[in-house]
Amino acid sequence: MTKTALVLQHVHFEDLGSFLEPLLAAGYSIRYSSVGDADFCSGDPLAPDLLVVLGGPVGVYEEEAYPFLAAQRAFLAARVASRSPTIGVCLGAQLIASALGARVFPSGIKEIGFSRLTLTDAGRSSPLRHLDGVDVLHWHGDTYTLPSGAANLASSALVEQQAFALGRNILGLQFHPEAETDQRFERWLVGHAAELAAAKIDPAALRLEAQKHGKALKDAAALMLRDWLAAAGIAR
Template identity: 50%
Template sequence: MKTCVAIRHVAFEDLGSFQAPLEAAGYSIRYAEAGLDDLGALDDSAVDLLVVLGGPIGAYEDDNYPFLGPELRLIEARLRAGRPIIGICLGAQLMARALGARVYPNNGIKEIGWSALELTGAGRASSLAVLDGVPVLHWHGDTFDLPDGATLLASTSVTRNQAFSWGKAALGLQFHVEATGAGLERWFIGHASEIGGVPGLSVPGLRADTARYAAGLESVAPRVLAAFLSGMM
């Protein structure tokens, strides 16, 4: 059986709509809890797929979150070895930093809510092709420079670097392709302070948009994953 390890930074940001198709594809899934588990002791060579999930911290906050050091070293080693990795939101930012790119606040702008991506030509030929015209969930205040050697796959009007590939086995996604309508109810609680601090943003408004768009994303997210897994072989 193949093994997938997902690094989780907060309990309510999990694999979401990726979990069932990973299990169906024959992966045994284990979560590694950042801040609790020793990420430096993880035997990366025994992991077939690493997924680095999101979280409400900065990829540059090493002084506040010492686990970022071992996590970055794990990600960098995996990238350099060409072993399969997917980074989502904070995970994509950590991948970018591990590849030498800068991660920083996005001009004080919080991009939170649902909107479609603008796929590049490379994006339309990638595992993200099925997301063309499909609103996805955005939830971030930081962004990153495109790493050297990476291919830009998608943008939005707010954030240029929304998705990138690096070689055939590394995919960084600033947006949340894995989000589910049911799972977001936990986000509305866990991120209550952040929601309340963004003018014009509200839980009822996010809930209404989630009811409108989540099912569409859930229907295509497994195809994104399947295309990535197929393309990396």
């Protein structure tokens, strides 16, 4: 029987990326629901076998400017309360943390570029072990406090909270293991051009980093996702 994955998307160029192949291989039927769609965050939040919440350039705390955030957090609160399998990436991780009662706030820095994680003991015994020694893509300015009952899995040189797990079914990833770093990475550079300019980050240098680290990141991300699906009991 085909399993279903609902993907909540905030900007068109931040998609499943390298997560797509492992999900298809695991037998998932994938449906995107994007900001601006009439059915965004509607329906039964417990219905999909898997929920994936992607990134975006807004803050969880900006509900007045972006009212969809309140509805999305309510959708997620119901989902995570039931411990239904859920993955959040960047903004998605922050939304999950917020739905679990944690605080999301500006970190005071822009962490953009490729660097390695430092895994905690919990991280080394989790599917994130595949990312040990791999340069991952960071692209954020916000961070979160660790949700009650969750385990911190990783940190970076700049930001302590880089990944958390609540049991085997809830996973938040502050970084971007899913980002495609081939020619499709150009969509990120153009889509975030104003942010890169404001942070004085050279897109040419970032492009070279993506070319250097992309293959290793894609392979490690696929192994991480495969093992997480298996641990959550929702693999083929």
